[in-house]
Amino acid sequence: MIEVNGLTKRYGDVLAVNDLTFTVRPGHVTGFLGPNGAGKSTTLRMVLGLNRPTAGTATVDGRPFTHRQAGLHHVGALLDAGDVHPGHSAAAHLSALARGNGLPRRRVREVLEEVGLAGVARRRVGGFSLGMRQRLGIATALLGDPSVLLFDEPVNGLDPEGVRWVRGLFRRLAAEGRTVLVSSHLMSEMENTADRLVVIGRGELIADETVAEFAARGTRADVAVRTPDPAALAAVLTRAGASVRADGGESLMVTGLTAARIGELAFEHRILLRELAPRTASLEEAFMELTADRADYLAGDRR
Known part of the structure; x- marks a missing residue:
């Protein structure tokens, strides 16, 4: 188990991590998400004792990682x-x-x-592709058969077969009762x-919950509609305030009206519906919405 309590890191005037608290428990694959510059890598380095926190603690199975000898027996990263x-x-x-x-x-x-x-x-690592180096990094993490594993952007450079393999590996490791923390910017993964x-922005906690719970926090809810008269229905729904x-x-x-209201309007205007399916926000949509004000680097931002 990884426990982070009040973790803070300053670099001069820059507050990289701010009073961060969360727990990563065994038996689950926990995703560690945040916009660029959110403090994810800094947090991982403090968990591993590579950076010293300004305040707060980060422990692995109840002890700071730096207090352990032969660390690969306990944590792979x-x-x-x-x-x-x-x-x-x-x-x-590896030897x-x-x-x-x-x-x-x-x-x-x-x-x-x-x-x-x-x-x-026996080949030199200098001749490896990025995907091969990623596989070697995963091998290094697995070497000591540890109970706690941390991975930062592990699928970079992997081909589709490699992505599927690493996905299955993480699930298996969690099913074995290990603690698995994976930092990634790929929402689909x-x-x-x-x-x-665990979602952070500008070094602060935004969410610590299941994937489904986080996705459900997105306020955007679309409704997929299929009709033989889309132009007429679009006009009706637009007049009612929807975005179509x-x-x-x-x-x-359709955005801005519930499925029930869309059905009522179609009935009132004698428009046949062949499909009416509410669609909740995807993980990516929820992430973009909930972290929009916590991102340091935005496309088109000229600050």
Whole structure:
């Protein structure tokens, strides 16, 4: 379990993380989300003892990570897939870590097989693609068979097969009772992988809840409508205050009216409906809406 309590980090006048408190429990894949500059990487580095907090604490299974010896037995982490000497082979890199943490040599072979790199174990990392380096970083995190795992943008550079593999890996690790925290900017991956979300913006907590609960907080609710007379229905709904988007066929996407009210208006104007389906906000839509005022970098922002 990861427990963050009142965590704060200042860099001069910049408040990167501000009084952040959340808990990541075992048995779930927890997504760690936030706009660029939200403080996600800084928080992960403080959990691992790589950055010292200005205030507050971050503990792993009740103790600061820096208080543990042979840390790979307890926590596995992928923060930067490029943080490997390019002249080393994958096997040499993992073997050095295994020796330093008192791990048996067989673990090197096992994790290379697990991530699909056994066939290139003797190749220098400098010749690896980004996806291969990501797989090596995941192998490094798995090396000590730890109960707590942290991954920062783990699917960058992976092909579709690799993305599907890593998604299944995270689910399996959580099902085994491990604590799995995954930082990502890809909402589709979080929607398909995570059970819970911790969402931050400008270093402050926005949400700590299930994916479904977070998505439901989005206020935008569309209704998909299909009718043989879309122009007439669009005119009626627009006069009633709705926003209507047409696809050029029979389908309309309506915002601003409930499905019940749309049905009533169609009935009153004798317009046949073939489909009337409420649609809640997607995770991405909820994220964009709920973090809009917490983003430091916005397209078109000329501050």
